[in-house]
Amino acid sequence: MSEHSKIEWTDATWNPLRGCTKISPGCKHCYAETFAERFRGVPGHPYEQGFDLRLVPEKLSEPFHWSRPRTVFVNSMSDLFQPEVPDAYIEDVVKVMVEANWHIYQVLSKRSERLRDMLSGSLRFAADKRHIWWGVSVEDRRYGLPRVANLRAAPAAVKFLSIEPLLEDLEDFNIAGIDWAIVGGESGPGARTMHGSWVEKIFKLCRRHSVPFFFKQWGGVHKSTTGRELHGRTYDEMPQVETTHIPERKVRVSAASAWQNRSKRWLSQPSATKELPILGAVGA
Numbered sequence: 001m002s003e004h005s006k007i008e009w010t011d012a013t014w015n016p017l018r019g020c021t022k023i024s025p026g027c028k029h030c031y032a033e034t035f036a037e038r039f040r041g042v043p044g045h046p047y048e049q050g051f052d053l054r055l056v057p058e059k060l061s062e063p064f065h066w067s068r069p070r071t072v073f074v075n076s077m078s079d080l081f082q083p084e085v086p087d088a089y090i091e092d093v094v095k096v097m098v099e100a101n102w103h104i105y106q107v108l109s110k111r112s113e114r115l116r117d118m119l120s121g122s123l124r125f126a127a128d129k130r131h132i133w134w135g136v137s138v139e140d141r142r143y144g145l146p147r148v149a150n151l152r153a154a155p156a157a158v159k160f161l162s163i164e165p166l167l168e169d170l171e172d173f174n175i176a177g178i179d180w181a182i183v184g185g186e187s188g189p190g191a192r193t194m195h196g197s198w199v200e201k202i203f204k205l206c207r208r209h210s211v212p213f214f215f216k217q218w219g220g221v222h223k224s225t226t227g228r229e230l231h232g233r234t235y236d237e238m239p240q241v242e243t244t245h246i247p248e249r250k251v252r253v254s255a256a257s258a259w260q261n262r263s264k265r266w267l268s269q270p271s272a273t274k275e276l277p278i279l280g281a282v283g284a
C-alpha cells in the first residue's frame with residue numbers, strides 16, 4: 001500500500017492486484033502500464049513481471065495496518081473486475097473493505113458489466129456500504145457512456161465517474177443516480193487535447209443534478225503549466241464522508257493476522273488461479 005498518493009482525489013493506494021490489459025481508447029497512454037513496464041525484468045522488483053496480471057494476496061491485510069483512516073484508491077495499478085481474476089479473490093478484496101470500515105475505498109473499473117453483475121450477486125453484502133465507492137471510467141461516448149448505464153444498474157450505495165482522460169464531447173448524457181464526477185484531461189507525452197467546452201457541459205450537468213464535481217486537471221504534455229483551475233478556482237467537491245471509529249491497535253493487528261492466514265489459501269491453491277501467476281511477498 002502506498003500511504004501517500006499524488007492523485008488529487010485520494011490519500012493512498014492499495015493494490016491487491018497488479019497489471020492489466022487495455023480495453024478501450026482511454027487506456028492508450030495508461031500511466032500504470034508505463035510505470036510497471038519500466039521495471040520488467042528487474043529481479044525482486046514488485047513489477048519484475050511488468051504489467052502482466054498478478055494477484056498479490058500478501059496485500060490483502062494491509063488496510064488493517066494503517067494507524068489513521070484514509071481515502072484509498074483500490075487497484076490504482078490494475079482493474080479488479082478483469083475476467084481473469086477469480087470471483088473468490090474479488091470477494092476477499094471486498095470482504096477486507098467491509099471489515100476495515102474506517103477507511104473510504106474508491107473502486108474504479110472499466111469492466112462495468114462484471115462490476116454490476118457481482119454487486120447484484122456475490123458482492124451484494126457490500127453494495128449498501130457507504131464507505132465503499134464504486135466507479136467507472138468514462139473517456140468517450142462509445143465506450144464510456146454504456147459503463148455509466150451499467151453502474152447505474154448496480155445496487156451500489158455510492159457511485160462515481162472518473163471522466164478522465166476526457167477525449168470528446170459527451171453531450172448531455174444521463175447522470176441520474178451518480179454521486180460524484182471527477183473530470184480531467186490526459187497528461188504526458190502525446191496527450192490528447194481536452195476542450196474547455198466539453199468540461200463546461202459536464203460541470204453544468206453536475207450542477208443541474210447536484211452531483212459533486214471534482215476538476216482534476218487540464219492535462220497536456222506539461223500538466224504543471226496548465227494546472228487545475230476552472231473559472232479561476234479549483235473544484236475539489238466530493239461525496240459526503242461517513243467516518244467510523246478506528247479500532248485500537250491490538251484489534252487491528254489481530255484482524256491483519258487473520259487475513260494473513262486467510263490469504264495463504266491463494267498461495268496454496270494454484271488451481272484457483274490457473275494461468276494467473278501469484279506474486280510472492282515483495283511489497284510495493
Ligand code: SF4
Nearest residue numbers: 020021022027030078
Ligand atoms: S483499464 Fe485502466 S489500468 Fe487497465 S490498461 Fe486501461 S487504463 Fe490501464
